[in-house]
Amino acid sequence: xxxxxxxxxxxxxxxxxxxxxxxxxxxxxxxxxxxxxxxxxxxxxxxxxxxxxxxxxxxxxxxxxxxxxxxxxxxxxxxxxxxxxxxxxxxxxxxxxxxxxxxxxxxxxxxx
Amino acid sequence: xxxxxxxxxxxxxxxxxxxxxxxxxxxxxxxxxxxxxxxxxxxxxxxxxxxxxxxxxxxxxxxxxxxxxxxxxxxxxxxxxxxxxxxxxxxxxxxxxxxxxxxxxxxxxxxxx
Numbered sequence: 001x002x003x004x005x006x007x008x009x010x011x012x013x014x015x016x017x018x019x020x021x022x023x024x025x026x027x028x029x030x031x032x033x034x035x036x037x038x039x040x041x042x043x044x045x046x047x048x049x050x051x052x053x054x055x056x057x058x059x060x061x062x063x064x065x066x067x068x069x070x071x072x073x074x075x076x077x078x079x080x081x082x083x084x085x086x087x088x089x090x091x092x093x094x095x096x097x098x099x100x101x102x103x104x105x106x107x108x109x110x111x112x
Numbered sequence: 113x114x115x116x117x118x119x120x121x122x123x124x125x126x127x128x129x130x131x132x133x134x135x136x137x138x139x140x141x142x143x144x145x146x147x148x149x150x151x152x153x154x155x156x157x158x159x160x161x162x163x164x165x166x167x168x169x170x171x172x173x174x175x176x177x178x179x180x181x182x183x184x185x186x187x188x189x190x191x192x193x194x195x196x197x198x199x200x201x202x203x204x205x206x207x208x209x210x211x212x213x214x215x216x217x218x219x220x221x222x223x224x225x
Binding site: 033035040041042043044045048058090092097098100101102103104105106 | 118121145147153154155156157160200202204211212213214215216217218
């Protein structure tokens with residue numbers, strides 16, 4: 001079955017700790033995205049990538065970092081610089097940038 | 113930057129009533145996408161509209177793209193409990209800037225049986 005896999009489903013972070021959220025897709029899509037979802041805020045774009053080894057900042061990139069070393073993988077690191085990281089994080093991919101997106105099941109991140 | 117406003121934020125309806133959500137952009141859009149997110153789930157792509165004045169139907173759902181390509185609507189006829197969820201529009205700017213769509217904040221539909 002083709003799709004997007006995000007892991008873990010739930011993640012807890014201690015103060016001052018970096019954590020990495022995994023996103024893998026087997027849809028052979030070129031573009032991948034990371035969104036943050038807070039209640040009543042919709043989907044806010046953190047980072048996106050059109051091709052391997054290239055990525056661009058979205059609207060709320062501060063405190064986050066990404067890499068795109070393989071086409072299938074687009075991990076997101078939430079750094080200690082992100083002061084309010086508690087949220088639902090969604091990864092998505094599309095055949096090319098701007099085209100309809102397929103989303104993973106998301107990761108819920110909480111602060112201990 | 114481009115802004116996409118979506119109203120209302122919440123809508124309560126009795127099962128069988130109709131429902132409409134509206135999406136408005138500050139700039140002309142090249143296309144607009146609609147997604148549905150069930151409670152506890154992830155957004156699922158429903159449809160993309162590209163042409164000025166375009167109307168598309170999916171069973172009880174009717175999607176419209178305005179003549180000026182600055183607004184769009186989703187109308188559900190005779191809602192059912194399975195329609196519960198949050199509906200998002202995502203608009204892509206027509207001129208310059210990013211080709212990545214900007215999401216509205218969504219309209220949460222609550223259907224009372």
